[in-house]
Amino acid sequence: MREYQSLAHTTWNCRYHVVFIPKKRKKAIFGGIRKHLGEVFHELARQKECQIVEGHLMRDHVHMCISIPPKHSVSHVVGYI
Template identity: 65%
Template sequence: MRDYKSLAHTRWDCKYHIVFIPKRRRKVIYGNLRKFPEEIFHELARRKNCKILEGHLMSDHIHMCVSISPKYPVSHIASYLKEKCAIEIAKNVKGKQRNFSGEHFWARGYFVSTVGLDEDMVRRYIRDQEKNDANREQYDLDW
């Protein structure tokens, strides 16, 4: 049985696979910065009544499986997560004290796909990112 959520007049189960990349796809998500966005994303999602079901941080991109209420557009949630996370990174990791609105940590766009009935497959794909990336690099070297 699927886990449907409810609003006043709606029953829903809306899950999305979202991917962001840092500006210029730099490999900057490592060390101290690797654990930091995870905590921020979960807190920001809670503020918008969303839930991050699965997530994985690579050095140059982030994959997430997010359950989003139908009252919010996916673009709004993706923009909100990226914007507020960039501000928190500037404040807590880079040590900036003010003028956060100009921070550009993430690239402009994002990838989104509906999960639908393939939720287990998408969550497994996100979980196995390290392995998938290693296989791709091995394939690239075989050329």
Template identity: 45%
Template sequence: MAESLAYSKWVCKYHIVFTPKYKRKMIYDELREDIEDIKEIIKDLCKWKGIKIIEGHMMSDHVHLLLSISPKYSISSVMGYLKGKSVMMIFERHANLRYKYGRRNFWSTGYYVSTVGINELTVAKYIREQEKQDQIMDKISLKEYENPFKGRAR
């Protein structure tokens, strides 16, 4: 279903996978037992940015997310936000890990992202509806071409 901003309709869905650093998988496995905590962190971060989580799953060594992200955000800025803020919140909630492992990066630097498109029928319907909408707007704006200072014929 299409979302909308002031003057646009959009469907921007992304399948994202990211992993902890090789040396941090041990921490991830420890935290995975308290999986609800990490899920809550990711849900909160997405809610604060207006990002909808369509689907999500935490595997033994990586995180899968299907997100609906507004086109006003780039995918790289969203990933920087999610990975950066989530590790800060993880270490805040589990302070012993910060002292045990230091303030080094928790997530690996890369991530996988793939767009999830819509089907051809939806695009065709949008194009048809957009043409009708333009025709309606042209009829409404026709009045602006009439000269308001033109007097009546006497």
């Protein structure tokens, strides 16, 4: 069974698949920066009341499945991160 979350007047389960790609697909995500980026993404998501359900940091892009409450727009959260 899915885990639904709720606010004052809504019950929701909004999850989005987001992909970040550096300009010209530079292979810049590796080593120490990879661990640091994971922590930074989780902290920024927490600040916007969101949760990163699953994420993968590849050498040239980032995949995230992020749970965003309906009171926040997806574009504002992704722009913030």
